[in-house]
Amino acid sequence: MAKADLLQGTLDLLLLRILALGPNHGWGIATRIRQMSQEGLNASQGSLYPALHRLELRGDVRSEMKPSENNRRARIYTITAAGRRRLDAERRSWEHFALSIRRVLEAE
């Protein structure tokens, strides 16, 4: 199955969702997206990193340069309280959106 391109605006939702599980770095987040979507989704690095930095500027996540597992410095992103609120809101609006789409598709 071809990997689906991410819908506009959904990347932020996914990033916040993954960071809600715990702090992580960019590579970890990318890997998690691939794993959790069972290889169904693939966020390209070219949009992943700009999106993370945009979230940080918006105050939904914060980041810190920290030594990682193999003792190299990595930027670790952590979700903020504002980020959690946004995650809830975005999740609701996504579910509403998905539900609406399904209703249309499944309507007789």
Place this chain on the structure above:
Amino acid sequence: MTRFLTYLRGIFGRRAVEREIDEELAFHVQQETAANIARGMSPSLARRAALASFGGVAQTAEVVRAVRATPLDALWRDLRHAVRALRAAPSFTLVALAVLTLSIGAATAIFSVVDGVLLRPLPFPDADRLVAVGELNVKTGSDWGLNLVAPQNFIDWREQQRVFTGLAAIGYASISVAPEPGREPETLSAQAVTADFFSVLGMAPLIGRTFTIENEVDGHARVAVISHRLWQRRYGGAPDVVGKYLAGQRGSFEILGVMPPSFEYPVGAARPTEVWVPSVFTPAERIRGNEFGYRLTVLGRLASGLSIAQAQAQMNQITARLAAETPRWFEDRVSLVEPLHQYVTRGIRTWMLLLLAAVGCVLLIACVNLATLMLVRLSARDRELVIRAALGASRWDLGRVLLAESLLLSLGGAALGVLVAWSGIEALRAAIPADVPRVAAIAVDLRVLLTMIAVAVVSGALFGTAPILQFSRRSVSGGLTHATRTNGASRAQRWLRGALVTAEVALAVVLLVGAALFLVSFARVMRVDLGIDARDVLTVRVQPLFRAATSTPAQQRQRSQLRNVLDRVRATPGVEAAALVNGGLPLRGDLRTIDFDIPGRSLPRGQDLDFNEISTDYFRVLRVPLVAGRFFTDADREGSEPVAMINEAAARRFFPGEDPIGRIVTFLGTRRIVGVVGSIRHDGPETDWRRQGFVPLDQSRAVVATLVVRLSRPAAEVLPPVKSAIWTEFPGLALPDVDTLSYYLNRLVAERRFNMLLLGLFGVLGTMIACVGIYGVMAYVVSLRTHEIGIRMALGAIPRAVLWSVLQRALVQIATGLVIGLTGAWLLGTLVSGFLFQIQPREPWVYIGVSAAFIVAGLGAALVPARRAARVDPLVALRQE
């Protein structure tokens, strides 16, 4: 909060942020590589696969950076790029900075002069309400009348006018201070003013009070208001100065008050006024009789709500009424109300604007020059810019970098230029003629600085924009293959380059023609035969008090004292000859005129003659030749036959075709003419001969005189014994006017000298900058064509032909510029004709000379790159391929 900190970090920790972005992305690649290895790939394959899956690392970093960028960031990045680019081209940067420094420095200096002298408002409260009220002779139309108002007219105006809150008159005064131990006696510059003077100007004294109208009467007028400067200088700023007496040689003045330091009138004079005393009008001046004593400057402050036109209308009414009463007095005379600022800057406005235009021209040349150099550089940097565009920089990004470069250059040039101006301003202030108003106000201050920053930004934008336009017009994507090595310049680019160089040349030629005209004018003024030899003549005004000299014996005593001074001075080493003169000293600007008559002949009414009382050696001192008859001798004394001499101009006028020797004439009594001398240009090189007559000092009633001394040693050596000779006869006498004739001559030609020096400087500067432009373009063209030239050489081209082909190209641009520039000079010529002396603004040989000079200079500039072209080694050139 976090957001704000992130933002702050974006501004202040920008470098760290960027490093971290790179680090973050590198970390990603490493993790991916490690994961690939774990999946069993070889390390090198693993890394390649990681990079491939990432897409472009550099692009991503660029996008992330763009996300994080603050506006300040973008600016900073542009500036950094600009600095890097400028440092990579040191010779360009140095030349550009030098050009900008010189032109902005010159512009700053001139602008500060024009600003201080012309543009700045006068330093009085509501200065725009201040006016000068004067009288004007409508027949002659001369405006000198404006500062010469007759006292009774002023008094009538003051009583009858209702349009001014006050009207004040200013007259001349001088106060010689009684000598103090250890100090030479000095003469303070003073003004006699009416009571309203201070209130009209809107200034109150710092301490004490000023005059009232009661002080304008003899007997109550021995009071003075002193300047802050004099208070500090003479009284050490003592607060109890009010009530003290200023001891003048002709009586003392009670000090009523001290003006604040900001108060000065005339504004910014080279020699500020230090004492103000009340005006006293003599009974004779209060009658409209036969005395035409026009001597006052009148200032007024417009009542609020009234316009100049309304004030003028009322002054016209008053003058008409007075004219009806005493028509003879008002023959051809009207009153004129003029804004004070305009009155003060009268006569220098055109001149100052001319200087501003000239320096603006230099600045324009500099801008065009930099546009040319930027364009040349841009062509050389095509490849860099194209690569940047390919990496995603927008056209606007590229334009911004270029603009940042030019603004950086222009602001740098402005900073250096202001330093140059700062040091040059003193020289300017020293060189500027002393009679220019408000010289002391000239300074590089905040106002000038702000203007110059604005000028720098505008010029930076000006010379930065042309290349940007040029660049934007080109297809960026198409450039990568095309622009890299072969002749990169498009036809439009080449055309623009040529046009810019031509414009530079044209502007420089206009300046150079102007400079040449001023130079020739000055040279011709200096070559004018004055009729005297003004070199090495020291002059000292000896003006002893003649309180007691009203009686004939007292006059005789004072004359014999003067003679004693003369004898002592003659015996002084370093004195070749010495004489006394009373009347008018040539070039000093004073003269006396008297009616002249020939008995038995009816000359038309109003024939007059300058008259001078002289001692025997006067003509020897000034080296005026004897034309006929004889000089005065010691035998021409009191009691012997009254004799006179006249000059050639007078002889021609009064005795055309006759021999004047032996004729009897009437001036200062009836006298026999014994000699005719050569004529003198009494008022300076640009004036005509005056008719002059001379009588022996010993046969006159003169009690004051000016000592003229022909020196055979430096003036500084001779002056002390001369002074002590005077003080032996007249102890403690103040000597306010001690100067050489050359000094007076220089004062007369100071404006010309100033203009000539500045325009000459600007002309040379403009030409140099234009030559830099020619050099830059030719050097660039040669560097582009190195390969082509190499091939030609390999095919047997002669170096001289190569050299000539480069020069030819330069010559075309120079010639086009010359044609345009000379046409411009031709059209502008009439604007400067008022500044020229004995030369027409369209003098052909000036044009020819300037063209020749410019062709030599321009070809000289092109010769360097041309010779480089001729020396191209075909092997080296081809190896570059």
